[in-house]
Amino acid sequence: MTDASPKAARRPGEQALAALGLGAPALSPADASPHAFPGGGRWRTEVPSCEGPEALAVVLKESARLDVPIHRISQGSGVWMLTDAEITEMVDATAERDIELCLFTGPRGTWDIGGSTRTDSRGGGLRARGHDAVAGCLEDAVRATELGVKCLLVADEGVLWSLHRARVAGIIPADTTLKVSALVGPVNPAAYAVYEQLGGDSINVPSDLTLDHLTEIRRVSAAPMDMYIEAPDDLGGYVRMYEVAELIRRGAPLYLKFGLSKAPGIYPYGHHMRDVTLSTARERVRRGRLALDLLARHGADGDMAPIGSRLPGTLQRFDIPS
Numbered sequence: 001m002t003d004a005s006p007k008a009a010r011r012p013g014e015q016a017l018a019a020l021g022l023g024a025p026a027l028s029p030a031d032a033s034p035h036a037f038p039g040g041g042r043w044r045t046e047v048p049s050c051e052g053p054e055a056l057a058v059v060l061k062e063s064a065r066l067d068v069p070i071h072r073i074s075q076g077s078g079v080w081m082l083t084d085a086e087i088t089e090m091v092d093a094t095a096e097r098d099i100e101l102c103l104f105t106g107p108r109g110t111w112d113i114g115g116s117t118r119t120d121s122r123g124g125g126l127r128a129r130g131h132d133a134v135a136g137c138l139e140d141a142v143r144a145t146e147l148g149v150k151c152l153l154v155a156d157e158g159v160l161w162s163l164h165r166a167r168v169a170g171i172i173p174a175d176t177t178l179k180v181s182a183l184v185g186p187v188n189p190a191a192y193a194v195y196e197q198l199g200g201d202s203i204n205v206p207s208d209l210t211l212d213h214l215t216e217i218r219r220v221s222a223a224p225m226d227m228y229i230e231a232p233d234d235l236g237g238y239v240r241m242y243e244v245a246e247l248i249r250r251g252a253p254l255y256l257k258f259g260l261s262k263a264p265g266i267y268p269y270g271h272h273m274r275d276v277t278l279s280t281a282r283e284r285v286r287r288g289r290l291a292l293d294l295l296a297r298h299g300a301d302g303d304m305a306p307i308g309s310r311l312p313g314t315l316q317r318f319d320i321p322s
Contacts, residue, residue: 042304047285071308080140182204207228223316
């Protein structure tokens with residue numbers, strides 16, 4: 001007769017190290033996040049850098065083959081790099097599978113004429129330089145949501161606040177979710193709380209934050225957190241596979257982002273980047289399978305949020321001036 005009772009979660013190498021007299025100290029319950037996604041679950045999944053319908057088709061096919069559940073698919077090149085027909089195709093394909101589609105908004109400093117982003121200090125980074133850049137982001141947001149996109153990726157505080165005000169005012173749908181980019185992600189609890197107040201519904205933190213940093217953030221904010229389990233090289237190339245269970249325990253509600261190190265940059269995407277974009281899209285899904293397998297081996301694969309869930313729950317916001 002097989003024992004069907006669930007096994008207690010274990011830490012990597014726990015039994016082997018304990019047998020050698022090298023057991024780790026007990027985990028502190030005070031470190032654990034008390035938060036979860038609305039409707040249940042403490043973690044969701046995201047496949048980033050899905051740059052168009054063809055890459056999306058590869059991701060969906062590979063996720064079915066490897067049995068990798070996906071809550072959100074995000075794109076990095078931007079709304080303006082896609083035709084209406086391409087956006088509609090992506091919206092339809094993700095909606096059919098209850099996956100949230102997230103597209104990046106508008107002009108950003110790394111791609112315009114601002115020279116400061118090419119200095120050693122990187123200047124203003126990806127932020128929207130000037131009124132016209134903010135206007136471009138709002139233009140992208142209106143266009144994308146009219147075509148059925150329900151999640152927008154943002155890399156500027158002013159754009160984030162403007163988009164939050166726009167959804168309150170009914171300019172874009174009220175249930176549009178706003179995702180803060182890893183390229184401007186906060187690195188301390190005070191900044192994290194500010195991004196939440198500005199309208200962030202999920203906030204991408206850099207992948208070099210420590211476990212204690214995540215606990216600090218969770219003491220001030222319940223806003224969903226995004227983190228690359230494997231970060232692209234331009235974000236450090238960090239690989240944190242063996243920490244996945246503890247990242248969830250500390251950082252929930254958490255989106256596990258399956259990025260890819262040692263891969264060429266593909267933004268802004270075009271057909272000249274087709275082969276590398278499709279091959280890396282396929283490998284990102286495989287990386288997801290590896291992370292999920294680790295969770296299962298450690299008995300920590302429970303508490304996944306239901307597929308199709310996307311809303312962040314009730315969050316704290318700054319008052320909007322009348």
